[in-house]
Amino acid sequence: MKQERIIAVTGTPGSGKSTVARMLAEKIGAELVGVNEFIRERKLATRYEKDGTAIVGINLLEREINKELLKRKGRVVIEGHLLCELKIRNSCIIIVREHLPTIISRLKKRGYSISKIRDNIVSEATDYCGINASLNYERSIELMNDERFLGTAIRFTQNKLKPRNRIDLLIELEKVISKDPRLAL
Ligand SMILES: Nc1ncnc2c1ncn2[C@@H]1O[C@H](COP(=O)(O)OP(=O)(O)OP(=O)(O)O)[C@@H](O)[C@H]1O
Protein backbone atom coordinates (compact mmCIF):
# COMPACT_ATOMS: atom_id res chain seq x y z
CA MET A 1 0.00 0.00 0.00
CA LYS A 2 1.22 3.50 -0.82
CA GLN A 3 3.11 5.23 1.99
CA GLU A 4 3.83 8.89 1.33
CA ARG A 5 7.40 9.95 2.08
CA ILE A 6 6.29 13.24 3.64
CA ILE A 7 3.88 13.52 6.57
CA ALA A 8 2.50 17.01 7.04
CA VAL A 9 1.09 17.90 10.46
CA THR A 10 -1.16 20.92 10.69
CA GLY A 11 -3.64 22.49 13.11
CA THR A 12 -4.72 25.69 14.81
CA PRO A 13 -2.04 27.56 16.80
CA GLY A 14 -1.89 26.00 20.26
CA SER A 15 -3.40 22.68 19.14
CA GLY A 16 -0.11 20.93 19.87
CA LYS A 17 1.33 20.36 16.37
CA SER A 18 4.98 20.87 17.29
CA THR A 19 4.65 18.61 20.34
CA VAL A 20 2.96 15.68 18.62
CA ALA A 21 4.93 16.04 15.36
CA ARG A 22 8.16 15.65 17.36
CA MET A 23 6.83 12.49 19.01
CA LEU A 24 5.63 11.08 15.67
CA ALA A 25 8.94 11.79 13.90
CA GLU A 26 10.86 10.03 16.69
CA LYS A 27 8.58 6.99 16.59
CA ILE A 28 8.74 6.46 12.83
CA GLY A 29 12.39 7.49 12.48
CA ALA A 30 11.66 10.50 10.31
CA GLU A 31 13.40 13.86 10.10
CA LEU A 32 11.44 16.76 11.59
CA VAL A 33 11.01 20.12 9.85
CA GLY A 34 9.19 23.07 11.43
CA VAL A 35 7.64 25.52 8.97
CA ASN A 36 8.03 28.48 11.35
CA GLU A 37 11.75 27.75 11.75
CA PHE A 38 12.09 27.25 7.97
CA ILE A 39 10.50 30.66 7.31
CA ARG A 40 12.84 32.31 9.80
CA GLU A 41 16.02 30.56 8.57
CA ARG A 42 15.28 31.31 4.92
CA LYS A 43 14.10 34.86 5.68
CA LEU A 44 10.88 34.22 3.72
CA ALA A 45 8.66 36.56 5.74
CA THR A 46 7.78 39.89 4.19
CA ARG A 47 7.20 41.19 7.73
CA TYR A 48 6.50 40.07 11.28
CA GLU A 49 3.47 41.11 13.32
CA LYS A 50 3.99 42.50 16.84
CA ASP A 51 3.32 39.09 18.40
CA GLY A 52 5.90 37.43 16.16
CA THR A 53 3.54 35.96 13.56
CA ALA A 54 5.31 35.75 10.19
CA ILE A 55 3.55 37.18 7.13
CA VAL A 56 4.64 35.16 4.13
CA GLY A 57 3.51 34.67 0.53
CA ILE A 58 1.78 31.32 0.20
CA ASN A 59 3.11 30.58 -3.32
CA LEU A 60 6.69 31.38 -2.36
CA LEU A 61 6.43 29.23 0.76
CA GLU A 62 4.95 26.28 -1.15
CA ARG A 63 7.73 26.44 -3.74
CA GLU A 64 10.54 26.71 -1.19
CA ILE A 65 9.21 23.90 1.01
CA ASN A 66 8.77 21.52 -1.95
CA LYS A 67 12.30 22.35 -3.13
CA GLU A 68 13.74 21.69 0.32
CA LEU A 69 11.85 18.42 0.80
CA LEU A 70 13.12 17.10 -2.53
CA LYS A 71 16.67 17.43 -1.20
CA ARG A 72 15.91 15.26 1.81
CA LYS A 73 15.97 11.59 0.96
CA GLY A 74 14.25 9.75 3.82
CA ARG A 75 10.88 10.18 5.50
CA VAL A 76 10.08 13.64 6.80
CA VAL A 77 7.50 14.91 9.27
CA ILE A 78 6.85 18.59 8.58
CA GLU A 79 4.68 20.67 10.89
CA GLY A 80 3.03 24.05 10.64
CA HIS A 81 -0.29 25.84 10.65
CA LEU A 82 0.13 27.06 7.04
CA LEU A 83 0.62 23.55 5.63
CA CYS A 84 -3.14 23.08 5.31
CA GLU A 85 -3.10 25.80 2.63
CA LEU A 86 -0.21 24.34 0.63
CA LYS A 87 0.19 21.49 -1.81
CA ILE A 88 3.17 19.44 -0.68
CA ARG A 89 4.39 16.75 -3.10
CA ASN A 90 4.29 13.09 -2.08
CA SER A 91 2.61 13.81 1.22
CA CYS A 92 -0.35 12.97 3.39
CA ILE A 93 -1.60 15.26 6.16
CA ILE A 94 -2.66 14.94 9.80
CA ILE A 95 -4.83 17.66 11.29
CA VAL A 96 -4.31 17.99 15.05
CA ARG A 97 -7.59 18.90 16.76
CA GLU A 98 -7.89 20.20 20.31
CA HIS A 99 -10.73 21.22 22.63
CA LEU A 100 -11.40 24.96 22.60
CA PRO A 101 -10.90 25.53 26.37
CA THR A 102 -7.45 23.90 26.12
CA ILE A 103 -6.48 26.11 23.16
CA ILE A 104 -7.76 29.20 25.00
CA SER A 105 -5.69 28.47 28.10
CA ARG A 106 -2.54 27.73 26.05
CA LEU A 107 -2.89 30.94 24.03
CA LYS A 108 -3.63 33.01 27.16
CA LYS A 109 -0.41 31.66 28.69
CA ARG A 110 1.42 32.92 25.61
CA GLY A 111 -0.06 36.37 26.18
CA TYR A 112 -2.14 36.46 22.96
CA SER A 113 -4.76 39.23 22.72
CA ILE A 114 -8.45 38.36 23.09
CA SER A 115 -9.08 39.11 19.41
CA LYS A 116 -6.29 36.77 18.35
CA ILE A 117 -7.58 34.05 20.66
CA ARG A 118 -11.07 34.58 19.22
CA ASP A 119 -9.77 34.20 15.64
CA ASN A 120 -8.01 30.99 16.54
CA ILE A 121 -10.86 29.31 18.38
CA VAL A 122 -13.29 30.22 15.60
CA SER A 123 -10.85 28.60 13.15
CA GLU A 124 -10.69 25.51 15.35
CA ALA A 125 -14.47 25.34 15.83
CA THR A 126 -15.15 25.73 12.10
CA ASP A 127 -12.33 23.31 11.18
CA TYR A 128 -10.46 25.77 8.95
CA CYS A 129 -7.39 23.50 8.75
CA GLY A 130 -9.37 20.32 8.08
CA ILE A 131 -11.43 21.85 5.28
CA ASN A 132 -8.37 23.35 3.57
CA ALA A 133 -6.33 20.17 4.03
CA SER A 134 -9.00 18.04 2.41
CA LEU A 135 -8.86 20.36 -0.63
CA ASN A 136 -5.08 20.28 -0.92
CA TYR A 137 -4.13 16.71 0.03
CA GLU A 138 -5.24 13.32 -1.30
CA ARG A 139 -5.06 11.65 2.09
CA SER A 140 -5.91 13.48 5.30
CA ILE A 141 -7.04 12.57 8.80
CA GLU A 142 -8.24 14.60 11.76
CA LEU A 143 -7.10 13.38 15.17
CA MET A 144 -7.71 14.74 18.65
CA ASN A 145 -4.54 15.55 20.53
CA ASP A 146 -5.10 12.88 23.18
CA GLU A 147 -3.57 9.60 24.36
CA ARG A 148 -4.71 7.81 21.20
CA PHE A 149 -3.08 10.32 18.86
CA LEU A 150 0.32 8.71 18.41
CA GLY A 151 -0.87 5.14 17.78
CA THR A 152 -3.50 6.25 15.28
CA ALA A 153 -1.14 8.67 13.55
CA ILE A 154 1.46 5.92 13.09
CA ARG A 155 -1.14 3.64 11.48
CA PHE A 156 -2.20 6.49 9.22
CA THR A 157 1.40 6.97 8.05
CA GLN A 158 1.46 3.24 7.22
CA ASN A 159 -1.75 3.72 5.23
CA LYS A 160 -3.58 1.18 7.39
CA LEU A 161 -6.60 3.36 8.18
CA LYS A 162 -9.83 3.97 6.33
CA PRO A 163 -10.79 7.64 5.77
CA ARG A 164 -12.38 9.26 8.82
CA ASN A 165 -15.15 11.77 9.26
CA ARG A 166 -14.45 15.29 10.43
CA ILE A 167 -14.34 16.05 14.15
CA ASP A 168 -17.04 18.57 15.07
CA LEU A 169 -16.01 21.01 17.82
CA LEU A 170 -18.50 23.71 16.84
CA ILE A 171 -20.71 22.86 19.82
CA GLU A 172 -17.89 23.97 22.14
CA LEU A 173 -17.91 27.51 20.72
CA GLU A 174 -21.18 28.47 22.38
CA LYS A 175 -19.99 27.15 25.74
CA VAL A 176 -16.70 29.05 25.72
CA ILE A 177 -18.44 32.26 24.63
CA SER A 178 -21.00 31.99 27.42
CA LYS A 179 -18.10 31.66 29.88
CA ASP A 180 -16.21 34.61 28.38
CA PRO A 181 -18.43 36.94 26.28
CA ARG A 182 -15.34 38.81 25.03
CA LEU A 183 -14.83 35.81 22.74
CA ALA A 184 -18.12 36.49 20.90
CA LEU A 185 -17.80 37.79 17.36
N1 LIG B 1 -0.02 15.98 23.80
C1 LIG B 1 0.41 16.92 24.64
N2 LIG B 1 0.77 16.60 25.90
C2 LIG B 1 1.19 17.56 26.74
N3 LIG B 1 1.30 18.86 26.46
C3 LIG B 1 0.96 19.24 25.23
C4 LIG B 1 0.51 18.30 24.26
N4 LIG B 1 0.27 18.97 23.12
C5 LIG B 1 0.55 20.25 23.39
N5 LIG B 1 0.96 20.42 24.64
C6 LIG B 1 1.37 21.69 25.26
O1 LIG B 1 0.63 22.75 24.68
C7 LIG B 1 1.45 23.86 24.37
C8 LIG B 1 1.29 24.22 22.90
O2 LIG B 1 1.76 23.14 22.12
P1 LIG B 1 2.58 23.35 20.78
O3 LIG B 1 3.60 24.41 20.94
O4 LIG B 1 3.04 22.00 20.35
O5 LIG B 1 1.41 23.88 19.83
P2 LIG B 1 1.51 24.30 18.29
O6 LIG B 1 0.27 23.80 17.65
O7 LIG B 1 2.79 23.86 17.72
O8 LIG B 1 1.45 25.89 18.35
P3 LIG B 1 1.97 26.94 17.23
O9 LIG B 1 1.05 26.84 16.06
O10 LIG B 1 1.84 28.27 17.84
O11 LIG B 1 3.38 26.57 16.90
C9 LIG B 1 2.86 23.47 24.75
O12 LIG B 1 3.17 24.10 25.96
C10 LIG B 1 2.83 21.98 24.92
O13 LIG B 1 3.67 21.54 25.94
Ligand SMILES: [Mg+2]
Ligand atom coordinates in the same frame (compact mmCIF):
# COMPACT_ATOMS: atom_id res chain seq x y z
MG1 LIG C 1 4.37 24.95 16.93
